[in-house]
Amino acid sequence: MMIDQIRKISRRDFVKATGITTAGLCLGTLSCQSTPKAAPSGTVAVDPIFKPNVFVHIGEDGIVSIYCHRSEMGQGIRSTLPIILSDELGADFSKVKIIQAIGDKKYGDQNTDGSTSIRKNFDKIRGSAAMARDMLIQTAAQKWNVAKETCDTKDHFVIQKGTNKKIEFAKLVIDASKLALPDQSKVKLRKNSDLDHFHKKMPFVDVKDFVTGNARYGADVDLPNMLIASIERPSVMGATIKSFDNKAPTKVGGVRKIIKMPEPKQPYGFQGWGGVAVLADNTWAAMKGREALAIQWNLGEHASYNTKAFKASMETASKKSGPAYRKKGNPSEALRTAHKKHSAQYYVSHLAHLSMEPPVAIANYTEKDGGFCEVWASTQNPQTARSAVARATGLPEDRVRVNVTLLGGGFGRKSKGDFCSEAAFLSKAAGQPVRVQFTREDDIKNDYLNTVALMTFEAGTDKKGMLKAWQMKSAFPPIASTFMDKSEVPPQARDFQQGILDLAMGIDNFEAQAITVKAHVRIGWLRAVYNLFHSFATNCFLDEIARKEKKDPLDFMLSVYADRVLTPKEMGNTEMHNYEQDIEQHPVNGKRLKQALSRVAAKANWKSRAKDKTRGYGLAVHRSFLSYVAVAAAVKKEQDKIIVDEVWITIDAGIVYNLDRVVSQMEGSVIEGMSHLFHGGITHKNGAVEQSNFNDAGILRMPEAPRKIHVDIVTSTEPSGGVGEPGVPPVAPAIANAIFALTGKRLREFGKA
Amino acid sequence: MKMKFKINKKERTLDVDKSMPILWMLRDVANLKGTRFGCGKGLCGACTVHLDGVAIRSCITPSEAANGKGITTIEGLSDNGDHPLQKSWIKHNVPQCGYCQPGQIMNAASLLNQNKKPNDTQIDEGMAGNICRCGTYTRVREAIKDAAKG
Ligand code: FES
Ligand code: FES
Numbered sequence: 001m002m003i004d005q006i007r008k009i010s011r012r013d014f015v016k017a018t019g020i021t022t023a024g025l026c027l028g029t030l031s032c033q034s035t036p037k038a039a040p041s042g043t044v045a046v047d048p049i050f051k052p053n054v055f056v057h058i059g060e061d062g063i064v065s066i067y068c069h070r071s072e073m074g075q076g077i078r079s080t081l082p083i084i085l086s087d088e089l090g091a092d093f094s095k096v097k098i099i100q101a102i103g104d105k106k107y108g109d110q111n112t113d114g115s116t117s118i119r120k121n122f123d124k125i126r127g128s129a130a131m132a133r134d135m136l137i138q139t140a141a142q143k144w145n146v147a148k149e150t151c152d153t154k155d156h157f158v159i160q161k162g163t164n165k166k167i168e169f170a171k172l173v174i175d176a177s178k179l180a181l182p183d184q185s186k187v188k189l190r191k192n193s194d195l196d197h198f199h200k201k202m203p204f205v206d207v208k209d210f211v212t213g214n215a216r217y218g219a220d221v222d223l224p225n226m227l228i229a230s231i232e233r234p235s236v237m238g239a240t241i242k243s244f245d246n247k248a249p250t251k252v253g254g255v256r257k258i259i260k261m262p263e264p265k266q267p268y269g270f271q272g273w274g275g276v277a278v279l280a281d282n283t284w285a286a287m288k289g290r291e292a293l294a295i296q297w298n299l300g301e302h303a304s305y306n307t308k309a310f311k312a313s314m315e316t317a318s319k320k321s322g323p324a325y326r327k328k329g330n331p332s333e334a335l336r337t338a339h340k341k342h343s344a345q346y347y348v349s350h351l352a353h354l355s356m357e358p359p360v361a362i363a364n365y366t367e368k369d370g371g372f373c374e375v376w377a378s379t380q381n382p383q384t385a386r387s388a389v390a391r392a393t394g395l396p397e398d399r400v401r402v403n404v405t406l407l408g409g410g411f412g413r414k415s416k417g418d419f420c421s422e423a424a425f426l427s428k429a430a431g432q433p434v435r436v437q438f439t440r441e442d443d444i445k446n447d448y449l450n451t452v453a454l455m456t457f458e459a460g461t462d463k464k465g466m467l468k469a470w471q472m473k474s475a476f477p478p479i480a481s482t483f484m485d486k487s488e489v490p491p492q493a494r495d496f497q498q499g500i501l502d503l504a505m506g507i508d509n510f511e512a513q514a515i516t517v518k519a520h521v522r523i524g525w526l527r528a529v530y531n532l533f534h535s536f537a538t539n540c541f542l543d544e545i546a547r548k549e550k551k552d553p554l555d556f557m558l559s560v561y562a563d564r565v566l567t568p569k570e571m572g573n574t575e576m577h578n579y580e581q582d583i584e585q586h587p588v589n590g591k592r593l594k595q596a597l598s599r600v601a602a603k604a605n606w607k608s609r610a611k612d613k614t615r616g617y618g619l620a621v622h623r624s625f626l627s628y629v630a631v632a633a634a635v636k637k638e639q640d641k642i643i644v645d646e647v648w649i650t651i652d653a654g655i656v657y658n659l660d661r662v663v664s665q666m667e668g669s670v671i672e673g674m675s676h677l678f679h680g681g682i683t684h685k686n687g688a689v690e691q692s693n694f695n696d697a698g699i700l701r702m703p704e705a706p707r708k709i710h711v712d713i714v715t716s717t718e719p720s721g722g723v724g725e726p727g728v729p730p731v732a733p734a735i736a737n738a739i740f741a742l743t744g745k746r747l748r749e750f751g752k753a
Numbered sequence: 754m755k756m757k758f759k760i761n762k763k764e765r766t767l768d769v770d771k772s773m774p775i776l777w778m779l780r781d782v783a784n785l786k787g788t789r790f791g792c793g794k795g796l797c798g799a800c801t802v803h804l805d806g807v808a809i810r811s812c813i814t815p816s817e818a819a820n821g822k823g824i825t826t827i828e829g830l831s832d833n834g835d836h837p838l839q840k841s842w843i844k845h846n847v848p849q850c851g852y853c854q855p856g857q858i859m860n861a862a863s864l865l866n867q868n869k870k871p872n873d874t875q876i877d878e879g880m881a882g883n884i885c886r887c888g889t890y891t892r893v894r895e896a897i898k899d900a901a902k903g
Contacts, residue, residue, distance in 0.1 A: 210854050283780070700888070703878065
């Protein structure tokens with residue numbers, strides 16, 4: 001296992017990065033890929049070797065600062081990381097401050113996708129804190145002339161155990177910072193059970209700001225002399241402008257400039273979308289002016305994109321076979337000789353992100369010293385935003401600075417740098433600061449949509465009704481199409497990773513084929529991504545088979561999954577991506593999957609559900625982002641309407657820290673899964689999105705929310721998996737299965753419930 | 754056009770286009786950023802403020818409609834962030850990203866002004882116009898009930 005090396009961070013580098021000039025002790029970790037050469041004192045020299053991921057500074061004023069290089073978007077990272085640190089360091093949480101890092105490769109991966117934030121960072125934070133604690137203790141022990149082993153830290157003091165001796169951190173840091181760095185392998189982390197907040201409800205850093213209106217998001221950044229831009233973008237991918245009215249918008253009071261945007265070229269990646277921008281003194285004027293643009297478009301080839309016809313073309317394509325990313329045994333033969341055959345097709349349409357805060361970015365391009373561009377944005381990935389801005393302005397990356405604001409939800413949309421590119425281009429063209437404000441309609445019509453997928457299944461059972469053969473095809477345009485110069489790209493093995501390559505079935509005959517279809521829109525990733533449809537289809541199909549075989553769905557599901565760890569080889573995988581994490585550390589563990597399922601079934605009283613005369617019950621379980629989540633749902637009918645009455649969700653995410661934020665992520669996952677199932681589905685007509693706002697691109701509202709959501713978190717010593725994403729995939733299928741139990745109606749699509 | 758508003762108990766005279774929605778008047782002109790833009794069409798409730806004590810969707814209400822009237826935004830709901838709903842929100846750790854929360858709280862405050870002890874259905878119906886994309890609904894419900902207990 002790669003251990004991150006903890007280093008002292010020089011004063012100079014700390015000041016450079018944070019602007020904080022207080023002297024003190026500063027430690028941080030370097031990213032694994034770098035090859036640091038330690039200076040004699042253990043201090044690391046400046047760039048390019050200096051690549052801290054996370055760092056911690058204890059000032060002579062006693063203030064502990066954490067340089068947090070991840071965006072906050074509802075997962076509570078900015079609460080959890082400092083609390084982990086406080087517990088490990090023995091610090092007083094109220095004296096811990098978080099500084100949000102700007103986008104820079106030196107912080108390692110800053111993307112807040114993939115549920116990785118906590119997973120990758122808790123060791124680093126704790127490691128740095130443990131080292132700092134050790135150095136503080138050493139300093140105090142020397143002063144007192146006692147053995148270091150007799151001392152500990154608590155509430156921002158070093159104490160001598162069993163005595164009244166104590167001394168504040170503030171009085172120790174300067175001397176501590178002069179010590180040589182202790183041998184990292186000898187500095188032990190505290191036991192999890194010794195951490196005050198471990199696996200408990202933790203304080204929530206920003207909560208007061210949130211309820212008083214003082215939290216500041218991207219759109220709240222104002223710069224002097226700034227114009228607001230509203231951009232009319234092409235509604236069809238690749239459409240270009242024939243003509244537009246550049247006079248009419250200027251008649252709207254407050255409109256200052258009309259600027260034609262550069263036309264993006266394939267691969268579209270994170271370029272802006274093209275179109276025409278109207279820049280004005282205020283948002284209202286920009287939006288009004290834009291209405292007068294009267295753009296005429298050349299729509300181009302993707303105007304042929306129609307949802308119904310495309311679905312039919314996916315069905316045709318799925319009649320042929322495709323390359324298998326997972327194959328074991330001889331599934332075709334096993335199917336031929338099966339006692340019974342089962343088949344079904346599931347379809348999941350495009351899904352939009354619909355973050356509550358529409359995308360927004362502010363850019364200030366100045367000509368000084370050959371050009372410099374500073375951006376403020378609610379971005380999940382300041383590094384890709386930085387590259388996108390560099391490209392849009394023609395500047396080298398080191399002449400671009402991206403500041404991350406709070407995010408009003410991201411869900412993957414805001415890891416794309418397109419809106420930052422647009423703001424940067426416009427600021428350069430206008431010669432003054434510009435804020436690009438997406439409307440809700442822009443957000444829906446110019447989204448990097450989750451892909452559309454068709455999954456075709458055939459399964460064979462033996463005389464006892466046990467599953468013997470499994471053959472599936474998954475057809476979808478992959479994310480890779482957004483980053484290549486052609487639109488027809490096969491699904492990738494890393495896409496099949498999500499719910500197929502790690503489907504913990506131990507059966508002898510298994511095959512999963514990839515079917516290629518063309519992309520007609522920019523495909524992106526939405527919270528849980530491909531897992532959304534793979535989990536939906538697989539869990540519902542298993543429920544279908546169980547019912548046809550007259551088996552209890554719980555027993556049947558438990559019977560198809562292995563009781564142990566399955567290696568990629570024995571599953572028949574050609575590649576294994578495993579969310580880019582070590583397969584030894586995070587194996588595909590059928591036992592954990594089954595445990596989550598059994599637990600959720602017990603919580604929901606699954607076995608005595610027959611006694612509940614008014615409600616139908618359904619189950620689903622799924623591994624994603626290295627965590628295992630199971631869901632049970634109970635639905636009822638009220639005046640012909642399906643009501644999701646109660647939902648139970650069990651997550652095994654390995655070690656989790658901030659219990660309450662895990663609970664809130666699970667609650668949110670249930671709501672999101674329900675939004676997909678009941679309101680999901682972005683459709684296209686002549687290449688353009690048919691939905692426009694929250695009236696037709698629906699999000700669940702309060703009256704539809706379950707009366708009760710019960711969250712159960714497995715106490716585990718396994719390495720941490722994700723928490724932000726894995727809750728969503730099993731929600732929709734559990735509810736669809738419950739609806740079947742109640743009504744006998746089988747849902748094989750989202751948005752049809 | 755010059756108009757007079759009493760915003761969070763302070764008299765303000767502002768020169769804005771009379772059709773400019775109150776939302777943009779507050780955010781862009783009066784520099785009060787707590788009121789959020791979510792949809793611009795009265796569909797999500799993120800922009801909820803009180804006009805003479807009653808919740809309105811500021812994104813579809815022209816400034817003209819507030820001329821001479823009192824507007825309360827989240828910044829003015831209480832002096833120290835200690836409105837019973839704000840306290841209850843903190844107790845239940847309601848927010849996730851937080852973006853919708855000022856609108857949720859302003860709407861709930863107006864709901865409680867009209868009905869001191871709403872039942873579950875009344876809460877659901879009263880809050881149906883406020884979307885929370887992060888899915889904090891079950892906590893919003895609990896926090897309102899708790900505050901109403903008072
Ligand atoms: S922004 Fe006003 S209701 Fe959505
Ligand atoms: S807390 Fe994020 S939208 Fe409600």
